[in-house]
Amino acid sequence: DAGVTQSPTHLIKTRGQQVTLRCSPISGHKSVSWYQQVLGQGPQFIFQYYEKEERGRGNFPDRFSARQFPNYSSELNVNALLLGDSALYLCASSIGTLANYGYTFGSGTRLTVV
Amino acid sequence: AQSVTQLGSHVSVSEGALVLLRCNYSSSVPPYLFWYVQYPNQGLQLLLKYTSAATLVKGINGFEAEFKKSETSFHLTKPSAHMSDAAEYFCAGYQGAQKLVFGQGTRLTINP
Numbered sequence: 001d002a003g004v005t006q007s008p009t010h011l012i013k014t015r016g017q018q019v020t021l022r023c024s025p026i027s028g029h030k031s032v033s034w035y036q037q038v039l040g041q042g043p044q045f046i047f048q049y050y051e052k053e054e055r056g057r058g059n060f061p062d063r064f065s066a067r068q069f070p071n072y073s074s075e076l077n078v079n080a081l082l083l084g085d086s087a088l089y090l091c092a093s094s095i096g097t098l099a100n101y102g103y104t105f106g107s108g109t110r111l112t113v114v
Numbered sequence: 115a116q117s118v119t120q121l122g123s124h125v126s127v128s129e130g131a132l133v134l135l136r137c138n139y140s141s142s143v144p145p146y147l148f149w150y151v152q153y154p155n156q157g158l159q160l161l162l163k164y165t166s167a168a169t170l171v172k173g174i175n176g177f178e179a180e181f182k183k184s185e186t187s188f189h190l191t192k193p194s195a196h197m198s199d200a201a202e203y204f205c206a207g208y209q210g211a212q213k214l215v216f217g218q219g220t221r222l223t224i225n226p
Contacts, residue, residue, distance in 0.1 A: 033213070043204070043216050105150075
C-alpha cells in the first residue's frame with residue numbers, strides 16, 4: 001500500500017509569492033494534519049482536517065490556509081511568503097482524529113524562500 | 115497544556131552499546147506519547163507509542179520505551195546500537211485539539 005504522498009518534494013520561491021503544497025493520505029485515512037519543521041527544530045502543528053472540516057489550528061498567521069477534498073487529499077497554501085517560512089512541511093494522515101490511532105508522516109516538501 | 119522536553123540535543127554511543135534517549139513530559143492528564151525517527155532528508159517514522167496500556171512499550175528496530183508517571187518520563191532505549199540507528203529522534207505528546215507537540219529532537223551518532 002502507498003504511504004502518505006507529498007508533492008512537490010522540493011520548491012524554491014521568492015519572498016512575497018504564494019505556494020501550494022499537496023498531500024495524499026493513506027487509503028482509508030480520513031484525517032490529514034500539516035506540520036512545519038524548521039531546520040534544527042521539532043515539527044510544529046499547523047492544521048488538522050477531518051472529513052473536510054478543520055478540526056485544529058496551530059499558532060500560525062492567517063497567511064497559512066488549508067483545505068481537504070472529498071477524496072481526503074489536502075492542500076496547504078501559504079501567501080506572502082517570508083524568508084522564515086523556509087522549512088520542511090510534513091503531512092500526516094490518520095484513520096481518525098484521536099491520537100491513539102497514530103499518525104503516519106510523509107517525506108515532506110522542502111520549501112526554500114529566497 | 116502538554117509540553118515535551120528532550121534532554122540532550124546530541125547523543126553519541128559506540129556500536130553495540132546501550133542507547134538511551136531521554137524525554138520528559140508535562141501534563142495534568144494521562145498522555146499519549148510517541149517516539150519518531152527521522153533519517154536525513156526524510157519524513158518521520160513512528161517507532162512506538164504509549165496509549166495508557168502497558169507501561170513498557172516495544173517498538174520497531176529493537177527500540178522500547180518505559181512510561182514512568184512518577185518521573186513524568188518516557189525514555190527510549192535499545193540494548194545494542196547499530197550503525198543504521200544513526201538518525202534524529204523526536205519525542206512527541208498529544209496535547210488535545212488534535213495536535214502533537216514535539217520535543218526539539220536528539221541526534222544519535224553511532225561510533226564504529
